[in-house]
Amino acid sequence: MRLEYIGLSELSGSLIALQGVKDVAFDEMAEITLENGERRYGRVILLDGDKAVLQVFEGTKGISLENASTHFTGKPMDLALSTEMLGRVFDGVGRPIDGLGEIFPEERRNINGSAINPVSRKYPRSCIYTGISAIDGCATLIRGQKLPIFSGSGMKHNELAAQIVRQAKVPNQDGEFAIVFAAMGVKNDTADFFRRSFEEAGALSRVVMFLNLAADPIIERILTPRCALTAAEFLAFEHGYHVLVVLTDMTSYCEALREFSSSKGEIPSRKGFPAYLYSDLASLYERAGMIHGRPGSVTQVPVLTMPNDDITHPIPDLTGYITEGQVVLNRELDQKGIYPPISILPSLSRLMKDGVGKGFTREDHYDLSNQLFATYSKVQDARSLASVIGEDELSELDKRYLAFGDAFESKFINQNAADNRSIQETLDLGWKLLSMLPKGELDRIDAKTIEEHYRADAWKELFTPKKG
C-alpha cells in the first residue's frame, strides 16, 4: 500500500514541514506530488516527534499548504551506478539529461558515502604528470591526492583544469583512466567549454558529467559533488579505474550550502556560513584516496574562485586545511599575460615529497624544487627593495635575482595551453634558470647534486633566438 500524506503544515524557503507523520527516518527521501501531477523530490532533515521537515530539491515554487501530497520512499538518497555511466551526462542529482534514457544499474549506493578507514588507506606515492612545469616541478600532483586550484573570477582556472585533464598521464600506466566532472553553479558556456575540451582530447567516452548549472536549483547543487564522488568511488574501487574528479566551482557549492543553512534558521558562523562548513567540505574532499587491495584511485582537482581574491576567506581557508596542498593562481601574473598564472610561493603539494625523487621522477627533483622556491622568494625581497630605492641602486646580486625572477616567470611558469612538457624538460629548465645565479647562492642543494647538474651560463641557451 502506498502511504501518502496530504497537505503540509508549513512552508519556508526550500523547506516544507509535515505534521502527524509516522515511521519516517532521518535523511529519508520523499516524493512530493502536486495537484497538477508535477513530481518533486525531497529529503528529511529534521524530525521532532510526529513533525518532519524536508528540503525540496527543486524548490517550493508553486507549492501551497494544500496542493501537495508526500510519499516517503523508506530509503536514503541513492544513486544508480554502472560502468555505463561513462560517456553520459547527468543533472545535479544524477538523472540522465542527454536523452539516452535511464542507465541499467549494477548497484545503488547512498550518495553520502562512508569514511574510508585510515588503516585501509594506501598512502599515495605515484605521481601524475600534467605536462605543466609549475605543477610537475613545484607542486606535483599525486594519484589519490586532493589538490584544489585556488583562483579568482576571470582567471584561467577552467583552462588549467582542462589542460590537466587532457595531459594527465602516469608513468608505467596500469589500469584505465576515467574522468568524473561535476559542475556546480557554473555558466552554461563553461560546462560547454569542458565538454568540447574533453571531446578534442578524444576522452568523451571516459567522462561522466554531472551538471548543475548556474540557474539550476541550489538544493540540487548540494547533492551534485556527492553524486559525482559516489560515481567516482564506484568506478575506482569496484572497477579499478584511476578516476580524476574535477569539481567546479566549490565556491558556488559553499554558497548554496549557506543559502540552505540560513533558510533552516541555523546560527551562522564566519561570513554567514554554517558552523559545519569544515565538516561538510571534509566529507567531500576526504573521499579522495587509494585503498589497500583495490586497484583504482580517486584523485580530486576541485576548482574554487576566491571571493575578492582573498585566500583567507572561509572557503579557500577551510579547503586548504583539508586538502593536501593547493595550486594558487595570481592576478598579477595573469595580467602580465602569463599562462598558467600559477603563483609558486603559496602553492604546495603535501604528498610531493614521497612521490618524487629517485625511483619516481628524478633524484634531484625535490632539492631542485626547494631551491626554486627559496630563490623565487628572494626575488620578491629584491623586487620590493627595487620598488623603494630603484633598480639602479641594487647590488649586483640583487639585480641577478630580478633577472632570474622575470626569466622564471616567462620561461618556466609560462607555457602554451597545448604545451606538454616532460618531467625531464621541466627539471632541466629549472637548472638552466638557476645558472643565472652564482653557485654559492644555491643553499638548498648539496654539493654533489650541484656538481652534477649546474652548468655555468646554461641559461643563455634559453635566450638565444631559435635558428631557422
Place this chain on the structure above:
Amino acid sequence: MKQAQYTIHGINGPVVKVVGGRGLAMMDMVSVGDEGLIGEVVGVDLDAATVQVYEDTAGLKPGQPAAGLGAPMAITLGPGMLTNIFDGIARPLKVIEERSGPFIARGLNIPSLDQEKAWDVTIHVKEGDTLSPGALYASCPETPLILHRCLVPAGVSGRVTKAVPNGAYNVTEVLVELTDDRGRVHPLKLSQSWPIRTPRPMAERLPIDRPLVTGQRIIDTLFPIGKGGAAAIPGPFGAGKTMTQHQLAKWSDADIIVYLGCGERGNEMTQALEEFSELLDPKSQQPLLNRTILIANTSNMPVAAREASVYTGMTIAEYYRDMGYHVALMADSTSRWAEALREISGRLEEMPAEEGFPAYLASRLAEFYERAGYVRTLEGKEGSVTVIGAVSPQGGDFSEPVTQNTKRYVRTFWGLDRALAYARHFPSINWLTSYSEYADDLKPWYDAHVGSEFVACRFQLSQLLQKEAELMEIVKLIGADILPEDQKLIIETARLIRVGFLQQNAYHAVDTYVPLDKQLRMMQLILKLHSGAKEIVSRSIPLSQLKETGIFEELAKMKYEVPNDHQEKFDDYAKAIDEALRQVDEANR
C-alpha cells in the same frame, strides 16, 4: 549494567532528543536506535534529554528505543593499546576494518582491547597484602620497550583475598581480588575502565625542571619545552604544523607518544602509521610504533567523536603517566576540536560568543591543557604528560579565539610563519613571535647535562637574531650595501644562523635529529666565526674579504656533513675558521 529504556523523539543531525523518563544524568552514555549507536547526554530538561551521537544518524526514526547505560563516557585501558590505532572513542580501527571493510560502518560495538590475546603476566602481590590506590599488583611486557604496570585504580583499596599465580592471562580474566573494610570484593584485571572527561588522580604536581629533548635545533635551543609542559603550534595551512608534530613524535625523548589526529586528513594518519612502523628509535633501535598509540578521528568521521577524541587521548596519556612513564601527547589539531564544539553548540541552539564559538571555549581549553603536568603518581613514582597542541587559526590570523585562548594556558608558543614556509624554511617557527617560558626553569638542567655554555650561546644567538630583525627594517628601505661593516656582519652571521642552524631538513638522514651536544658545538662554531670576524671588521677590513674565503657557506652546510656519532669532525671546521681568519689577517698585514 542496568539499562533504562527511553524513546527517540526527534533527530537533528548528530543531536537526538529522547523522552520517557528522568533518569538520565548529564554526560551519561546512551545507546541509540535499533543499531545501538553510541551517544552521550549533553542536556536534560523536564521532559526530554538531548543526546549527541558519535555516529551518522541517517535512518534513525522517532519511536526507536534508546537505552541509558548508567555511566559517563568511559574507555577501557590495558595492555594492547601501544602500536594500535583507534578512532575518537577508542574503537580499534583494524578490527573495524576486519568487520566492515575499507569503509567504516555504523553501530559497531567493538571492545578497545583484544579480548583473546594472552599476556605474560607477573603478579606482584600475595594473599593477605593490603593494597591502596596506585599499588602495583601485576605487570606484563606490552612491547619490547614498555612494561605495562597494572595499578590499583583510584577509590579502591583493601586486603588481597585472591591472587592467581604468574602466567598467561587475557584482559578479561580476574587476577587479584581485593576485599575492603565493608566486605565488598573488587576484582582486578589487566584492564580497567576510566571516564574520559575526568582527570586521573595523582599524589602531587612537581615543578617542571627537565626539557623534553626533541632533537630539533630551534626548539631545544631557543624555545624549549619542559617534560610535563604544554606547547601550542599555531600556523596557517601549509606552514608545517603536522610536519613539526610528526618530527616531535618521532624524535622526542618521551617514553610514550600518544598521537592524536583530530579532524585532520586520512592520508596523514596512514603516513604516520607507515613511518612509525619503519623508523627506529635512536636510543633503543626498536620500531617507533612500539612506543606509540595513534588516535585517528579524521575530518570526515563523525564530529561528536572528534569532540571526544581529545579526552580519549588525554586519558590514555594519563594512564601511562601513572605507571611512571614520560608521555607526550601530540594533538593535531585542537582547532578542529574547537570547531566540533562550535558545531555541536550550534545544533543545541546555544548562544554563541566570539566568532560563533560557544562561551565555554576558554574553560574547555583550560581543562584540557591543565591535565598536562609533571607529577608524583599515586604509586610514588615520577611521570609526566607533555601536551603539544597544533592550532589551525582561521585565515592564519593569530588573533582568533582558539589561538588567543590557547596562549593563556600554554607556556611555550611556536608560531609558524607563512613567509618562512613559502621560502621553504622549515621548521617555519618564527623566532620573533615564538616564546618559551620554560627557558629559565630549565637552565639548571642544561647547565648540569649539556654544559653551562649552552644557555650563554642561546642568549647570544637570540640577541643576534633580534638585532638582525631591527637592521632588516633599515635594509628594506635603503638596501644592505650602505650599512657599516659591523652591521653587515650581524646580518651575515644571522643569515648563517637561519640557514645553517635554525633551518633543519626533516628528510635528511643526518639532519632530521640532532642531539644536544651537537647543537652546542654548532652554536659555538658559529659564534667563534662571528667573534673572529668582528675583530677583523673592527680593523676596518671589509667583510667581503672574509666572505670570499667561503667559510660562511662551509659552516652553513656543516649540519649535513657531521654525523651525530662522529662529532670530532667539528674540529676540522674549527681549524677551517682559524685558517680563513688567518688568510684575511695576512692579506691585510
